[in-house]
Amino acid sequence: MFLFSDLDLCPQIQKAIEAAGYKAPTPIQEQAIPHLLKGRDLLGIAQTGTGKTAAFALPILDYFYRQQRGIYRGLVRCLILTPTRELAAQIADSFDKYGRNQRFRLAVVFGGVGQHKQVNALSRGVDVLVATPGRLLDLMNQGFIKLNELEIFVLDEADRMLDMGFIHDVRKVIDKLPAKRQSLLFSATMPGDIANLAKTILIEPVRVAVTPPATTVDTVEQKVMFVEREKKSYLLTTLLRNGSITTALVFTRTKYGADKLARYLYKSSISADSIHGNKSQNAREHALHSFRTGKIQVLVATDIAARGIDVPGVSHVINFDIPNEAESYVHRIGRTARAGLSGIAISFCDVEEKQYLLDIQKLTGVPIQVIEDHPFHSEAAAKAMPAKPVSQGRSAYRSHGFTHQRRRR
Numbered sequence: 001m002f003l004f005s006d007l008d009l010c011p012q013i014q015k016a017i018e019a020a021g022y023k024a025p026t027p028i029q030e031q032a033i034p035h036l037l038k039g040r041d042l043l044g045i046a047q048t049g050t051g052k053t054a055a056f057a058l059p060i061l062d063y064f065y066r067q068q069r070g071i072y073r074g075l076v077r078c079l080i081l082t083p084t085r086e087l088a089a090q091i092a093d094s095f096d097k098y099g100r101n102q103r104f105r106l107a108v109v110f111g112g113v114g115q116h117k118q119v120n121a122l123s124r125g126v127d128v129l130v131a132t133p134g135r136l137l138d139l140m141n142q143g144f145i146k147l148n149e150l151e152i153f154v155l156d157e158a159d160r161m162l163d164m165g166f167i168h169d170v171r172k173v174i175d176k177l178p179a180k181r182q183s184l185l186f187s188a189t190m191p192g193d194i195a196n197l198a199k200t201i202l203i204e205p206v207r208v209a210v211t212p213p214a215t216t217v218d219t220v221e222q223k224v225m226f227v228e229r230e231k232k233s234y235l236l237t238t239l240l241r242n243g244s245i246t247t248a249l250v251f252t253r254t255k256y257g258a259d260k261l262a263r264y265l266y267k268s269s270i271s272a273d274s275i276h277g278n279k280s281q282n283a284r285e286h287a288l289h290s291f292r293t294g295k296i297q298v299l300v301a302t303d304i305a306a307r308g309i310d311v312p313g314v315s316h317v318i319n320f321d322i323p324n325e326a327e328s329y330v331h332r333i334g335r336t337a338r339a340g341l342s343g344i345a346i347s348f349c350d351v352e353e354k355q356y357l358l359d360i361q362k363l364t365g366v367p368i369q370v371i372e373d374h375p376f377h378s379e380a381a382a383k384a385m386p387a388k389p390v391s392q393g394r395s396a397y398r399s400h401g402f403t404h405q406r407r408r409r
């Protein structure tokens, strides 16, 4: 087995990895780190959950350990651009964790909060700056940040930058970077625009592509419950009260739906909060913190808000609404069964969502078990199934990948 000790990382970092409890590098770490330590550019096709943050954070920290030098007012040595505040905070946490045994200066800038503290943190210059594009440009325009001596540039989640309409801001930032630098670009997918962008910022890059970790679909037990739309909230409270669910990340399609459901749960004496793009930075962080620390049992989220969020130990992901894009389903259920733990994903499917379920099945190719044994089972939604169950459970619906568990009567 390939071990961290096989990588040429300095002892301080090896110690921090040990303290984090990691046994072996993930595939992207194993493939990327040796090249990054040599200063190569990298095109990483990987999504959150693959260990990509450590894949770039470890060699960057190693570089700073070996290349200690004074930093000057407003100067930044390494810039990591990421699309959301939550991701920025998570990346900064990772640098803190892996860099705990060495001295380096780290700052994080993102919008939605006052800039004063961020400007202060930058004033003496930083080794590593983690930033979202809007606030970064804003601070650059005000003269608080100089990138002309940048040594390392990381563009994280490039496809999502494109999705969220940040690509022009990203290009403006790139225009200000010095030509001589090491550049890394990470993206879960490679649409044409991102491939073109990669060509303009990377020089003879090493290309590393990893599929989402096996956990995404293989170690998550996937179940579907057929239920009428109006009864979904009752089904949810019933499941949450029967004791088997310790923590649940519940997905709704809309921000309004997320708020409404969190309020309903709260009124039903179930500790819950919601997270979505319309909430203030403070409210989002508060909800996430409550969920991470176990203060609340349920976090209701929309796709954009939850993608990339890392909450270890989520026992259940519940698709209150089935996503209309099959890829979102894979992202959602990837929030459970992290780092080798097992997890359960339950989808609530009404008649109108049946097609989405089939699309998901086609994409993942992994059986989804039908659970009829619940008080709100909808025969109407179940009936529209494309194949009939056969007598012995698991082979039923095989043609569409569904397995079937008969209702106890």
Ligand code: AMP
Binding pocket: 021, 022, 023, 024, 025, 026, 029, 047, 048, 049, 050, 051, 052, 053, 054, 310, 312, 339
């Ligand atoms: P990322 O894809 O960077 O968001 O990482 C996903 C999760 O995997 C985070 O919780 C990391 O702490 C964890 N992780 C990263 N590298 C390893 C590793 N080599 N072994 C075990 N867990 C890891």
